[in-house]
Structures are given as C-alpha cells and as structure tokens.
Amino acid sequence: MKMTSIKMKKILEERFQNPDWRTSFNRDKDIFRVEWKDTKQGISITVPNVVAKYEQRGEAAVADLEYHVKEALKIMNVEHVLTGKEKNIFPVIRATSFPKKTKSGMKLIYSDHTAETRIYYALDLGSTYKLIDEEMLEKEGWTMDRIREISIFNVRSLETNPKIDTVADNDFYFVGAQDGYDASRILNESLLEEMKANSKGELAVAVPHQDVLIFADIQNDTGYDILAQMTMKFFAEGRVPITSLPFIYEDKKLEPIFILAKNRPTEPKNTKGDE
Known part of the structure; x- marks a missing residue:
C-alpha cells in the first residue's frame, strides 16, 4: 500500500509522543512540527521528503529521522557551557x-x-x-x-590516516575518519605543509562535504580532470555538502580553482575584450 502524507503524519505522531512535547501538522504546507511545550523551540519536518525516503529505505528512514530529531530536541533543552569542555x-x-x-x-x-x-x-x-x-x-x-x-x-590532535589511490600517475589521499571533523582537518596547517613537502607535483586540496578531506598530488594534466570529477561526485553525494571547487595549496594559502576538461585549472579573473 502506497505511503501518503496523512499516513506518515500518524506514524510521526506515534514516534514523537512525549508529555513535554507538542506536535502539530500544517496540511497546506505538509509540515509536521515537534516542539517543547514550555519554550516552543522545536523541529519542523517536511513530510513529503520523509515519504520519499520511506519509499526508498522503508522503516530505516523513519528510525533515522526519529533518532536525529530527538537528539536535536534534547540539545535544544539543555543549557550548554564551554568552560570545562x-x-x-x-x-x-x-x-x-x-x-x-x-x-x-x-x-x-x-x-x-x-x-x-x-x-x-x-x-x-x-x-x-x-x-x-x-x-x-x-x-x-x-x-x-x-x-x-x-x-x-x-x-x-585528531588522527589523520589517509588512504591512497594512484590514478594515471597522480596520487590521491582520502581522509575519512567519520568523526564529523574530516573536512575540518584542512585547518591543520602542519598537515598541509607535510603533504606539500612530500608531493612530487602540485598539491591540491578538496573538501566536497563534511565527512571527507582529499589531497591530490597532481603530476600531469589528467590529474586535474580526475580531481574535478571526483570532487563533484563527492559534493553531490555528501550529507553536508561544502564546495565542489578544489583548492591549490601554495605559499600557505588555499586558492579555489575552476578545472576545465583537459585543461589546467584557472583562477577566475577579470578580462577586457579587444577594442
């Protein structure tokens, strides 16, 4: 039997029963909301999106949603302190x-x-x-x-154990610890300098989404094409996408680059036409 927004709304009502929460459903916008009764802080859920995920993954999609929404609600209701943490x-x-x-x-x-x-x-x-x-x-x-x-x-202080893959004489290093801070490791300057010191060609870096950091030791023009395709693929698949543009690392600076097929990367620049 096909899942509908109304059926999903009933499932969500059952999943989010709690004496301290209030649930509501906006039929016009197909939005289901769960919020704390006292503070009115809460989460709005777009029901058709949940239905689409349910049709792809079944009960696992609803269980995943329930977990993340309950975690978010829990965080909202606690006063967090930085001192000591x-x-x-x-x-x-x-x-x-x-x-x-x-x-x-x-x-x-x-x-x-x-x-x-x-x-x-x-x-x-x-x-x-x-x-x-x-x-x-x-x-x-x-x-x-x-x-x-x-x-x-x-x-x-986070561990960095990249996996290496060599394609068309270019070396690609993937950091994927899945701790939520893979892309954040791009801020570890000593790591960048180490990768630069050990690179045979030009060092490129990419953070297509939160859970991956890619280093590319580019040794020929094909390497740029491979990096462009790889970065776009990761960007499209990431749960928290960041950027599909890689960076060249040079002189302790990261410069975003556009990579054109079968060409070296170029940085965008203002040009004037012939008069």
Whole structure:
C-alpha cells in the first residue's frame, strides 16, 4: 500500500509522543512540527521528503529521522557551557552560503576562510554537536581568539590516516575518519605543509562535504580532470555538502580553482575584450 502524507503524519505522531512535547501538522504546507511545550523551540519536518525516503529505505528512514530529531530536541533543552569542555570544541567547515543565524535568530560565531568556505565552531556532545553562538560566548566571557585557538589546537590532535589511490600517475589521499571533523582537518596547517613537502607535483586540496578531506598530488594534466570529477561526485553525494571547487595549496594559502576538461585549472579573473 502506497505511503501518503496523512499516513506518515500518524506514524510521526506515534514516534514523537512525549508529555513535554507538542506536535502539530500544517496540511497546506505538509509540515509536521515537534516542539517543547514550555519554550516552543522545536523541529519542523517536511513530510513529503520523509515519504520519499520511506519509499526508498522503508522503516530505516523513519528510525533515522526519529533518532536525529530527538537528539536535536534534547540539545535544544539543555543549557550548554564551554568552560570545562575545552577539549570538546572544534572548528567545522561550511559553505559561505551556510546561515549565519540559527532558526531561532541566534547569531552563530564564525571566521572567514576562503572565497568558498567559512569556519564555524562547535561544541561536541558525543553523538552530535552544537554550533556555538554569540550568546554562549558572552555568557562565559570568552573571546573569538580563545575559541579559535582552542578549536585549532583540538583539530591538530585528531588522527589523520589517509588512504591512497594512484590514478594515471597522480596520487590521491582520502581522509575519512567519520568523526564529523574530516573536512575540518584542512585547518591543520602542519598537515598541509607535510603533504606539500612530500608531493612530487602540485598539491591540491578538496573538501566536497563534511565527512571527507582529499589531497591530490597532481603530476600531469589528467590529474586535474580526475580531481574535478571526483570532487563533484563527492559534493553531490555528501550529507553536508561544502564546495565542489578544489583548492591549490601554495605559499600557505588555499586558492579555489575552476578545472576545465583537459585543461589546467584557472583562477577566475577579470578580462577586457579587444577594442
């Protein structure tokens, strides 16, 4: 029997029964909402999206949704502190299009990184993490410099065991620890310098999504094409996509590059036509 939005709404009502929560359903927008009764903070779920996932994966899709929504609700209802949790503060890389505020209007703290990426800061809570906002910082009298220093120190302490794959005489290294901070390792400057020192050709770096960091030791023009296809594929498949543009690492700087088929990469530049 085909799953409908109304049937899914009933399933969700059963899954999110809790005396401290209120559930509601907007028929016009097909949105199911779960929120805390006292604070009205909650999660809105687009039901047709859940139906589509259910048709692909069955009960596992609903169970996955239930877990993540309950974790998010739990985080909302706890006052998180930074002091004493210094070892649990990490930087996370996001696209520059990522929101600068939470849905409840809190300003998230962030630092500029590249033209394609931005650095946000997270408090690791074990199975998930909470992005740090200005209010958390102000409450504890912390500065941005302190957050930056602590988070970068912590990301340097993470293990990096890349898997290597050689294609058409180009070496590709994949970091995928699945700890939520794979892309964040791009901020480990000593790692970048080590990879640069050991590269035979030009070093390119890519963070197509949160759970992978790719290094490419490019030794011929084919390497650029392979990297472009690889980065686009990872970007399309990632749960938290970041950027499909790789970077060239040179002089301790990351420069985003466009890779044109069968050509070396080019950086966008302003050109004037012949007059």
